[in-house]
Amino acid sequence: MCWACRAAEERLLHAVLDAGDDACRQAPGDLLGHIESRAERFHRASELVSVFAVLLIGNLAPEAPLHDRFLTRRRAAVDAVAEFIRRQQQAARCRTELDPAVKAVEFVQAGLARRTWPEELHRVDDIPRTASGRIQKFRLRQDLAVRAEHA
Structure with a gap:
């Protein structure tokens, strides 16, 4: 693929993620509201799930254009869930023996529908x-x- 085509493809990929990020920023401020908003958005436009899966799979390699961005997004999601669990533990709404970091990774991984996992x-x-x-x-x-x- 020519350099100009790769640059155009990379801009398009970033634009797709930017649109998703903008929608996330407009979601309710708490984590549960954000998750509900994302689920509703995917329900309204189910094709977004497959587009996102294709983008994600296509950018697994470290040299891929969106690899670092996906990695940063995943880390941010894990950190947000871990912080939510910590706050719930402090408010005595969640078991304190749970390790927030471990549970956060499990939660973020579980958020991927099984049908989207590669076999x-x-x-x-x-x-x-x-x-x-x-x-x-x-x-x-x-x-x-x-x-x-x-x-």
Whole structure:
């Protein structure tokens, strides 16, 4: 993919996340209100879930354009949940023997619907793309089938 196309794709990816972040900032201030708002938004526009999943999977590699941003978002989510648990513990609304950091990671991970978890991860050296930059999924499937035959 040409440099200008990559730059345009990166701007588009950031714009998608910016739109989601703007919607989050408009949500109610407490964590539960924010979670409810996000769930309602995904219910109203269920295609956002698949767009987000594609963006996330496409940016797992450290050199991917949105990798650092996704990592920062995940850490912020874990920190926010851990702080919420601590406040609940201080107010005697939550068991004090729970480790807020551990529970926060469990909660954030559980927030991903099971159907969005990949069944398998395969490392590839290059992602086949069309001339316009779209991923050629059929070629990825073909490569996986060939690998399975040789395994």
